[in-house]
Amino acid sequence: MDIIRVKNLVKSYEIYRKEPGLWGSVKSFFYRKKDFAEAVKDISFTIKEGEVVGFLGPNGAGKTTTLKILSGILYPTSGSVEVLGFTPYDRKKEFKKQFGIVMGQKDQLVRMLPAMDNFLLFKEFYEAPEGEFDKTLEELIELLDVKEFLNIPVRKLSLGQRMRCELIAALLHNPKVLLLDEPTIGLDVVAQKNIRDFIRKYNQKKKTTILLTSHYMDDIKELCERVIIINFGKIIYDGKLADLISRYATEKIIKITATDTISKESLGKFGRVEDYQGIRALIRVPRDRVKSVAAEIISSNLPVDDIFIEDMPISDIVRAIFEGR
């Protein structure tokens, strides 16, 4: 069943342009030239129940705008959007009770109040049934391990702690659809991993449909089977992450650690050398040749201590797509 259906979605914003300098400012005080910027240009996709889909793209590509339209915050300029059978911008109560959203750059929690007071406030917003609410809350507190700072005002929490509380707030009413906009932004590696692990566990357990945007490729790699890549307001890839890698990852990376300094030139004959540090280096090798090249390196008389073969980072793949390579 399709939970989210987007067809020919377009969203344009009104923008003002100002000529540079004082005279430009004076002119714009009296008259502002209106212009339209298209943030999303004719995109279509559907998402099935239980899917976790990664929404990828550079800043300003239209990811957040799309999420805002899906959650009913913004009206689309044209095109149709359907989530759980509702039109989001009608903002029906029954619709809002069935989805949750977390925006990494915008807090929903009241900063002056402790997390627990916030949760009780959210309970009233959602008119959540007493017994069910308590059970869900307990479960989430356990899963995200927030017990020890539930009674500290949110503004005193670290970013990672706060993000865990934000997630709880968005999930208290057991939503069927979860929209996550940069849920790990600004977090350190450990905190990122905590959030990621939680999202994976949660999806496995509840079969919640999740649409997530992130700048961190690890988030996408670990959570999403399917990715939608968007740039300049248009979808440029929609499909399995694995297919994306096999289609676009034309190279593999051989990571070398040596016991003694190896010259860059002697490595250069195996492939393109990157990140050269004397006793450590990365060599990019075409996919189909990686085995034979690795064998060559080992059997050569270079003082190689260790050798790893890795996939190209997804960020490189995505960059390659964006640059139209």
Next chain:
Amino acid sequence: MFRQLKQASVIISSAFQRMLSYQFSVITYRIGEVAEVLVLILMWSAIYSSGNGAVKGFTLNEMITYVLVGNLCAVAVRSFLPSVVARDIEEGKLSMFLVKPIPYIKYIFLNELGRIFLSTVLSVISQLCVILFFLDRIFINTDWRYICLIFLMLILAFIIELLIGFLIGAIAFWTEEVNGLQTTLERIKRFFSGGYFPLSLLPIYLITASKYLPFQYSFFAPAQLYLKKVDLGQGLEGILIQVVWVILLSLIVRVVWHMGLRKYEAVGS
């Protein structure tokens, strides 16, 4: 019904709790308020001492009563809604309410109740203290019919205050800077409420105009009732005008809200 009440009480009390963390501001603001009333009384005393026995039918004691009772009413119905609404729109915080099943207008009204509760109570108490201080100078009205009517008028005035406050804040949908307009509108509101001086000092056409505007019912009208300068019938007429305004403003709020949301661009992130 019970559910609704519980929802309301949780929202009000969490806003109240939040305000408790600003105890210093809450108290210091009151000092300025009391000072302002004292300055007004000082000013009127100076005017009267320069020879006038009565200004447009007000004796000095009546004028002092007017200032004290009027200000008591004004602080009792005041809110700070415009800046709250404007900030939510400007900073894009509104987005987070649009995705919640509770209507934003309902939430922000309840929230404001909790937010102003402490400052209103403290204002009322400090104004009552000033009144006690001038007790031998002021006019005393203990007629319960007048007092009840004043109460009713103030409740309606508070509802109107919230509706107008929401509308002023909603200007932020159309322009990024609300402050200038907001301050000007506040002054106009204050002028037509009789907060600067009794409206009966104005030319007749302005008196008539102010009667049909909603503003005087938070200051001038209840003070006049208290002073028995208008009778109960005229007071009821005022209540009727207020009821019409409540209906009218509710409709306007609805329309403006929907127009505003169309404009809303959810800035930030």
